[in-house]
Amino acid sequence: RCTHYLFIVVVAVNSTLLTINAGDYIFYTDWAWTSFVVFSISQTLMLVVGATYYLTFTGVPGTATYYALIMTVYTWIAKGAWFALGYPYDFIVTPVWLPSAMLLDLAYWATKKNKHSLILFGGVLCGMSLPLFNMVNLITVADPLETAFKYPRPTLPPYMTPIEPQVGKFYNSPVALGAGAGAVLACTFAA
Numbered sequence: 001r002c003t004h005y006l007f008i009v010v011v012a013v014n015s016t017l018l019t020i021n022a023g024d025y026i027f028y029t030d031w032a033w034t035s036f037v038v039f040s041i042s043q044t045l046m047l048v049v050g051a052t053y054y055l056t057f058t059g060v061p062g063t064a065t066y067y068a069l070i071m072t073v074y075t076w077i078a079k080g081a082w083f084a085l086g087y088p089y090d091f092i093v094t095p096v097w098l099p100s101a102m103l104l105d106l107a108y109w110a111t112k113k114n115k116h117s118l119i120l121f122g123g124v125l126c127g128m129s130l131p132l133f134n135m136v137n138l139i140t141v142a143d144p145l146e147t148a149f150k151y152p153r154p155t156l157p158p159y160m161t162p163i164e165p166q167v168g169k170f171y172n173s174p175v176a177l178g179a180g181a182g183a184v185l186a187c188t189f190a191a
Contacts, residue, residue, distance in 0.1 A: 004057060011046075011049065011050040034174075036134070036135070036178065037177050037178045041181055041185060044100075044127050044130045044131075044182045044185065044189065045185070046071070047067075047068060047071070047097050047101060047126065047130065048123060048186050048189040048190050050067050051064035051067045051068060051104050051126075052064070052118065052122070052189075052190045055108050055118065061105045061106075061108050061109035061113070064102075064104040064105045064108070065101045068100070069098065072095055072097065072098065096130070096133040096134055097130070097133075099133055100126045100129045100133065103129055104125070104126050106122075107121040107125060108122060119191045120187060122190060123183075123186040123187035123190040123191075124183045124186065124187060127182030127183040127185060128179040128180075128183045130182060131174070131175050131179045132175055132179060
């Protein structure tokens with residue numbers, strides 16, 4: 001039992017750290033779409049691994065959403081610390097995991113707690129939905145250049161300095177690419 005709770009805390013904290021950094025793709029103005037796809041997959045990984053473990057350990061539908069809520073609250077707290085350091089703060093950034101976690105719960109509940117269906121159906125649903133919700137997140141945040149100038153960071157690394165946008169990276173469909181990759185990989189992550 002102690003190991004179980006320790007695992008949940010470790011996974012939740014690590015997923016929070018990963019997703020906070022992943023959320024910073026709005027500053028990668030030249031590689032925004034490419035970064036969006038990569039970070040969508042990384043967020044899918046952290047959500048699916050923790051949520052699936054929690055679901056199968058407890059056997060109670062609803063715990064995946066509870067896990068996503070833990071990630072959300074941890075991230076709000078951590079981003080609050082960032083805000084104190086002068087970073088932009090946006091609550092819209094974090095709750096995007098909740099609907100995807102609800103789909104995991106739904107797949108587990110609808111198939112009467114079938115673990116294989118959770119991996120296959122839940123993984124596909126979660127992997128396909130997270131990039132979509134993530135794009136809604138991206139659309140609702142401020143313009144990257146405007147945000148970068150409003151919140152100047154004197155120690156901005158060279159690779160994050162705004163340069164001319166690279167047109168046509170992954171064409172214009174990062175959601176489709178993220179969802180396709182996520183649908184395949186999330187099943188592996190869940191398994």
